[in-house]
Every structure is written in C-alpha cells, then in structure tokens.
Amino acid sequence: MSAEIVLFLAVAVYGAAGLAVGAAFVTVAAGRVLSAPGASQPVSFTFGARLLILPGAAALWPYVLLRWRRALRQP
Amino acid sequence: MSVGFRAVQWNRDKIVYDAILIAATAIYIAGFAAIVWTANPPKNLPDAIDVWIRAFGTAAFLMLTVILCIGPLARLDRRFLTLLYNRRHFGVLTFFVACVHGWLMIEWFAAQDALHTLMPELMTLADYGKFIGFPFKALGIAALLILFLMAATSHDFWLAFLTPPVWKALHMLLYAAYAMVVMHVALGIMQYDRSPLIPAMLIVCFGAVAALHLLAIWRERHGDRGPTLTADGWIAVGPPASIPDKAARIVVAPGGERIAVFRDGSEIGALTNLCAHQNGPLGEGRIIDGCVTCPWHGYQYRLADGCAPAPFTERLATYRVRLSGGTLEVDPHPLPPGTPASIHLPNGAPLA
Numbered sequence: 371m372s373a374e375i376v377l378f379l380a381v382a383v384y385g386a387a388g389l390a391v392g393a394a395f396v397t398v399a400a401g402r403v404l405s406a407p408g409a410s411q412p413v414s415f416t417f418g419a420r421l422l423i424l425p426g427a428a429a430l431w432p433y434v435l436l437r438w439r440r441a442l443r444q445p
Numbered sequence: 446m447s448v449g450f451r452a453v454q455w456n457r458d459k460i461v462y463d464a465i466l467i468a469a470t471a472i473y474i475a476g477f478a479a480i481v482w483t484a485n486p487p488k489n490l491p492d493a494i495d496v497w498i499r500a501f502g503t504a505a506f507l508m509l510t511v512i513l514c515i516g517p518l519a520r521l522d523r524r525f526l527t528l529l530y531n532r533r534h535f536g537v538l539t540f541f542v543a544c545v546h547g548w549l550m551i552e553w554f555a556a557q558d559a560l561h562t563l564m565p566e567l568m569t570l571a572d573y574g575k576f577i578g579f580p581f582k583a584l585g586i587a588a589l590l591i592l593f594l595m596a597a598t599s600h601d602f603w604l605a606f607l608t609p610p611v612w613k614a615l616h617m618l619l620y621a622a623y624a625m626v627v628m629h630v631a632l633g634i635m636q637y638d639r640s641p642l643i644p645a646m647l648i649v650c651f652g653a654v655a656a657l658h659l660l661a662i663w664r665e666r667h668g669d670r671g672p673t674l675t676a677d678g679w680i681a682v683g684p685p686a687s688i689p690d691k692a693a694r695i696v697v698a699p700g701g702e703r704i705a706v707f708r709d710g711s712e713i714g715a716l717t718n719l720c721a722h723q724n725g726p727l728g729e730g731r732i733i734d735g736c737v738t739c740p741w742h743g744y745q746y747r748l749a750d751g752c753a754p755a756p757f758t759e760r761l762a763t764y765r766v767r768l769s770g771g772t773l774e775v776d777p778h779p780l781p782p783g784t785p786a787s788i789h790l791p792n793g794a795p796l797a
Contacts, residue, residue, distance in 0.1 A: 374564045404605055418452025419602065426597035437606070 385428070392427035395434050396420040400427075403441045450602050462531040466538055470508070474500045474542075494553045499634075501546035503646070506630065508539040509623050510650040517661035519740075523729070526740050533599045536619075540596040543589050550582070581633035584625045591622040604722065613724055627651055672697055672777070679767070679774040682706050685713060685790055688773075693737075695728040698777035703728065704764055706775055707737055707748055714748040714787030715764035715775045721746075722759070750785040763787075 395403075400423060401412030415423075427434050453459070477500040487493040512535055518525040554560045563582075566572075572580050595616055604612045627647060635643050673681040680696050688694045688708040695718055696704050703718035705728030716737060718728045725741030732738065736745035736754060746753055751761035760782035764775050768790060780786055 373568055377568075400602065404602075414449030415602075416449075416451045419450040419600065422452050422600050423450075423602050425593075426600070426603055429594055429597050 388428035388431040391431040391435055392424050395427045395431075395438060396423050399438050399441065403437055450600070459531050459534070463534050466531075466535060470504060470538060470542060473507070474504050477503060490556045491553055494549055494556055498546060498549045498553060501542055501549060502630075502634075505539055505543040505546055506626055506646075506650065508535065508542060509619075509626060510654055512536055512539060513619065513623055513654045514657050517657040520661045520726070521657070521664060523740070529741055536592075537596045537599055540589075540592040543592055547585065547589055550585075576632070577636060579632045581629050584629040584632070588622040588625040588629065591618045591625075595619060595622075609721065609724055623654070672699060674699070675769070675774055679776050680704070682773040682775055684771055685768070685773055688713070691732040693728040693730075695726075696775060700777070702777075702779075704775055704777070705737075706766070706773065707732060709735070709748050711790040712748060712787050713766050713768075713773060713790065714751075715766050716746065716748075716751050717762045717764075717779065719761075720744050721753075721761055727761075749787045750783055752783045 396415075397420070400420065401415055404413045405411070478496050481496050481499065487496060512532060515525060515528045515532055515535075519529045551560070551563070554563050567580055567583050567586075569580065572578055573583075595618065598607070598612065598615060607615065630643065630647055635647070675681055680698065682688070682694060682696055685708060688706060691707075691709055693705040693707040696706060698704055703726075704715050705718045706713065706715045707728075709732045714737075716727060718726055720727045720739040720741065722739065722742055722744045725739045725744070727737060727739050727746075730738045730740040732748065733745070735747075737748055738745050744753065744759065745757075746759070746761055751763040753759040762779035762782050763784050763786040764777070764779060765786050766776075766788050767774050768788065
C-alpha cells in the first residue's frame with residue numbers, strides 16, 4: 371500500500387470517528403460536560419450553537435471523548 | 446456573557462462589523478480579479494482559475510495580516526478596540542477565503558488533468574530539503590488546518606470547555622499559521638513570478654506585524670516600572686485621586702502579574718488585569734452600569750468581589766486594598782476568585 375493511500379485512510383478514519391463522536395457529543399453531552407457537579411439542569415444550547423460546535427468536536431474528538439467520560443464518572 | 450449558548454449573540458454592532466467585513470473582502474477580491482483580468486487577459490481555463498487563486502490567496506494573506514495587527518493596534522490606541530470586538534468573525538471569514546483559495550488550486554490541477562501529480566508532489570520527502578522546489582503547498586495546507594482548528598473552536602463554548610489558558614494557547618497558533626503563509630508565498634509564487642508587487646506586499650505586511658508587536662511590547666514594558674513596595678510588601682499605588690473616576694490604574698506585582706486598581710466614586714477595588722473571557726486587559730476598560738467592563742467584549746464584573754452579575758458565573762481574583770497615610774496600597778497576593786475586597790474611602794478623602 372502506498373504512503374498516499376495510508377495517509378488518506380488515516381485521515382478518513384479520524385474524520386469519520388470525529389463526525390460520529392462529535393454528533394453524539396453535541397446531541398446529548400455538551401451541556402452536561404459544562405455543568406457544575408451536582409447541577410440539576412445541564413447548560414442550555416440552541417440548535418444553531420450545537421451545529422457550530424460540531425466541527426470542533428469532530429476535530430478534537432479524542433479529547434472530547436476523554437472529557438465526556440470524566441463527566442459521566444462525576445456524581 | 447452567557448449562561449446558555451446560542452449560535453451567535455447578534456447585536457447591531459456585530460451586524461455592521463460583519464457587513465463591512467464581507468463587503469470589503471468581496472470588493473478586494475472582485476477588484477483584484479478585474480484588474481489582473483484586464484491587464485493580462487487569461488488565454489485558457491487554468492489561466493482564468495489562476496487569477497482567482499491569486500485574488501483569494503492575497504485576500505487571505507492580507508486578512509491574516511490585519512487580524513494580527515489588530516491586537517497591538519488596540520493596545521497602542523483605544524480607537525482600534527472597535528476592530529478587536531468581533532475579531533473572531535474576521536478569523537472565520539479568513540478561513541473561508543483561504544478554503545476557496547485551496548479549492549481553486551485543486552480546480553487548477555483538475556483543469557489540466559494533472560490532479561494525480563498533486564499527492565506525489567506533496568509526498569516527495571527529498572524535496573523538503575530544497576529551497577528552490579520546496580513543496581510550498583504543504584505549508585499552505587498546514588496553515589489552512591490551523592485556521593480550520595481556530596475557526597472550529599471560535600465559539601464561546603470552546604472557551605469554557607478548553608479553559609481560557611488552553612483556548613488562548615491554541616489560538617496563538619495563528620502566529621505559526623502566519624509564518625507558514627509567509628513561507629508559502631516566499632517559496633511558492635515569489636519563485637516564479639518576478640513581479641515586484643509580491644515581495645513588496647510580503648515585506649510590508651510582515652514588517653507591519655512585527656513592528657506593531659514590538660512597539661506594543663516596548664510600550665507595555667516602558668509603562669511597567671518596578672512597583673514601590675511598603676515595608677510589609679504591599680504595592681504603593683498613589684493617592685486615590687490619581688485613579689480616574691470609573692477607570693483604573695494598572696500596577697505590576699513583583700512577580701510580574703498586572704493588577705487593575707479601579708475607582709468608582711469613593712469605592713476602590715483591585716482585580717486581576719486579565720478578563721475571564723479571553724484574558725482581555727480589564728484595566729483598560731471602564732466602570733459601566735456599576736460594573737468593571739472589559740474593553741474587548743464587554744464582559745462585566747462587580748468591583749466589590751470580582752463576580753459577574755447574576756445570572757452569569759464568571760469570577761476574577763481580587764486583591765486587598767487599604768488607604769495608608771493618604772496613599773492607596775494593594776496586597777500583591779491574589780485572593781480566591783470572587784472574594785469581596787473593595788474598600789470605601791472615608792468622607793473627605795481628596796478625590797479631585
């Protein structure tokens with residue numbers, strides 16, 4: 371397999387994983403991650419805000435996943 | 446300031462700013478293309494695409510230059526704060542202009558049926574050691590990736606999610622992107638286009654960015670004379686009247702941290718000079734509606750305790766203040782964010 375194909379596949383896999391994690395994050399977790407521990411209500415987001423956050427969540431998905439996991443472990 | 450997040454918190458100023466920005470960008474790109482097209486009419490499709498590549502490429506370079514100049518300009522002259530207010534939208538538009546430049550480059554290869562040569566050109570590692578023949582497009586792609594990352598994390602959500610120091614550090618990558626773009630131009634178009642306009646543009650733009658930053662640093666250091674300390678280590682600020690009403694004087698702690706000492710009538714309070722939003726220079730702001738207001742984006746904090754008024758949750762470190770023999774003094778050790786620390790001057794204290 372040539373270096374070009376390896377590079378292309380790596381970018382494609384990272385991007386696809388980013389889109390999946392990012393879409394899930396902005397849909398269900400973004401507000402919860404920013405809430406203070408023990409807060410009854412998650413931080414609110416409009417649909418437009420979720421849409422604007424998506425590219426960043428997709429690009430930084432490993433870190434986003436880490437923070438999401440940390441938030442789930444909080445009481 | 447927000448307790449929830451919206452796509453964009455539009456107001457009249459932002460709409461006017463964006464309208465001017467988009468109009469100026471469109472006029473530049475259309476004007477550039479019209480002039481080049483008239484002076485040297487393209488003979489074929491690749492030539493025509495090349496005109497647009499240059500129009501969008503120079504526009505993105507000039508926009509990046511202006512963005513980098515806004516910060517030091519605002520520090521040197523408060524009138525430029527207007528430009529700083531909505532700089533993030535400027536950055537996002539620059540990313541889209543740079544994107545079109547990149548997309549046109551792919552179209553240029555496609556128009557010559559040479560798309561298959563693009564990847565080998567980028568992947569020939571031996572060429573990265575050359576000066577003439579360096580794969581300069583790789584520098585442009587790397588700069589574009591940085592611009593994407595910055596545009597994608599420009600929403601206030603990312604500031605809260607990543608924390609201000611990390612967000613700020615991430616967005617300092619703009620300087621790396623600018624350096625890559627300068628090299629992209631110097632190793633690319635400048636190598637085969639002998640027009641003096643390109644090196645002139647490069648030198649003027651890079652020189653302006655460097656000179657303005659050096660001037661702003663020099664001015665800030667020049668103003669940061671060493672603090673006068675009392676016997677117990679507090680910083681002597683001066684008489685209360687030396688602080689303009691509803692404004693601040695900035696003093697520098699022995700460790701280098703800048704402290705903004707504000708006066709609102711007879712109330713004196715000291716806060717960190719760094720706004721919780723984007724580390725804006727709070728001490729260059731004013732007290733509006735009873736709150737210390739950051740000059741960059743209007744974030745507000747109570748002078749008494751450094752807390753943003755409800756329902757907002759931002760909090761700043763405060764510093765203890767005292768009046769000793771007619772001189773205001775500040776404890777250089779910060780208190781936990783949100784600690785009440787302001788004082789009220791006794792009746793009869795000279796304020797004018």
